[in-house]
Amino acid sequence: MLIRNIETVKTVDWGNGLSRRFILDADGLGYSVTDTTVRAGTKSRLEYRNHLETCYCIEGSGEVVELDGTSHPLTPGVLYSLDNNDPHFLIASPHEDLRLVCVFAPALRGDEVHSLAEGVSSAY
Numbered sequence: 001m002l003i004r005n006i007e008t009v010k011t012v013d014w015g016n017g018l019s020r021r022f023i024l025d026a027d028g029l030g031y032s033v034t035d036t037t038v039r040a041g042t043k044s045r046l047e048y049r050n051h052l053e054t055c056y057c058i059e060g061s062g063e064v065v066e067l068d069g070t071s072h073p074l075t076p077g078v079l080y081s082l083d084n085n086d087p088h089f090l091i092a093s094p095h096e097d098l099r100l101v102c103v104f105a106p107a108l109r110g111d112e113v114h115s116l117a118e119g120v121s122s123a124y
Contacts, residue, residue: 002023002027004022004023006020006022006035009021009022010024010110012110012111012112012113013113014036014112014113015044015113016038016039016042016043016044016090016092017036017037017038017039017042017092017097018036018037019034019035019036019037019102020034020035020036021033021034021108021110022034022035023107024107024108024109024110025106025107025108025109025110026109026110027107029107030105030106030107031103031104031105031106031107032102032103032104032105032107032108032110033101033102033103034101034102034104034108035099035100035101035102036055036099036100036101036102037097037098037099038060038062038090038091038092038097038098038099038100039092039097040060040092040093040094040095040096040097040098041092041093041094042091042092043089043090043091043092044089044090044091045087045088045089046087046088046089046090047085047086047087047088048082048085048104049085050106051085051104051105051106051108052081052082052083052085052104052105053081053082053102053103053104054079054080054081054082054102054103055079055080055081055100055101055102055103056078056079056100056101056102057074057075057076057077057078057079057098057099057100058076058099058100058101059076059097059098059099060076060092060093060096060097060098060099061073061074061075061092061093061096061098062074062090062091062092062093062098063089063091064080064088064089064090064091065088065089065091066086066088067087067088067089074098074100
């Protein structure tokens, strides 16, 4: 059995926020669980080429936007799943951070960060 506390897990500044990485590849479960904060007013173009990701909003607000412009509002209780390695924009509201619990499969190593260059998707 694994027991983890947010105060002691690996915390990574991924570019536009923090990712608290509760479950990693080394744990041998085949998936990762993170508690991710997206800083208020930020916009990140992301694409997970090697992982599928599901995120559940637990705090704050924002939106996930498909590259064709389709926007999906994010508020507490809303879940989205990137089931086709979908490139997307993750946008936090200008007035508050967005907080998500995320599951990645396969699992993250734990040291991944984004390269948030304009016009290209950050991928890992």
